Amino acid sequence: MPEFICGVDEVGRGPLAGPVVAAAVILDPHNPVDGLNDSKKLSEKHREQLYVEIQEKALAWCVGRAEVEEIDTINILQASLLAMRRAVEGLLLSPDHALVDGNRLPRLSCTAEAIVGGDGLVDCIGAASIVAKVTRDREMIELDAVYPGYGFARHKGYPTKMHLQALRQQGVSEIHRRSFAPVRRLLKE
Template sequence: MPQQSLFTSPPSHLIAGVDEVGRGPLAGPVVTAAVILDPERPIEGLADSKKLSEKRREALAEVIRERALAWSLGRAEVEEIDRLNILQATLLAMQRAVAALDPAPEHVLVDGNRCPRLACTVEAVVGGDGSVAAISAASILAKVARDREMAVLDARYPGYGLAGHKGYPTKAHREALTRLGVTPIHRRSFGPVARLL
């Protein structure tokens, strides 16, 4: 199980992990999660959400929501992604997730190499979703939430296979786009979609 890494942050148990899911897809929102774990209620099996089975992610997400001191989701919609660009939209979604935490964190660890502007101190951790427990927990919550949403959108926009590929630019998704056209949930600023408009 990934242990909370040691950082130069002030000693505090109110350290939040933040991660995103959905930067690469051609469709749907980018979803972020922020989690403050409870040191008194450790969770076994936390790992990078991409390395867990769907069944394991779903089970862990339930435990995280039950045992964490605080957790929240943030998002940026397709319109915001197209207007701001995917990086800025992701940072905005992270800000929203952190702002929704209660209690508020004193320090935030973000997966990757870019940090959103926050009211508290913040640190980027490359590969954090596999090495920092709170970031792993955030990656799991964000992945479960976005996957569920893509299944709902699949029913609303049949034929694109959204429940399977989750909006990522697979061959089947690109072929469906060519055949069926661009929907309101497709990111118009992304090349494969822009070329069809």
């Protein structure tokens, strides 16, 4: 049986702006974290609390990312897989096996298994989803101050009505994904 199993998940495939962020987490079976679940099913306050607890109790955790330029160059799916690989490769402990949320696997140096809906089914994947989401959300809040007027702190770069309206009014920023249709259309106008 594998000794170190890491959970892997990513956030930020759908937004029009910002990086895609992945996390890999190896939980400590002797120091469990209660209440883990798909990050989208938790309140922001609960996610923040679990984020701290995961970092304190996990045997290892790491965040990987792919930047906007990479997303635009290799496409969002490949960028997501790249961010996942970077997260796993950055762990201070080398995992024996990876459990990855979704139906696609990044290229890894350990064995891996894709689990659709894994973030709500497997604790280590749920932990990874929480670490990735809190990390990306915090970054988008910081980017809101750098790029005011787009509302990044509120919608985190997702294509909300407010974001699309701001994009039309203010134009495309450095952190917008030029390969995504709503942004690409604006660049052609």
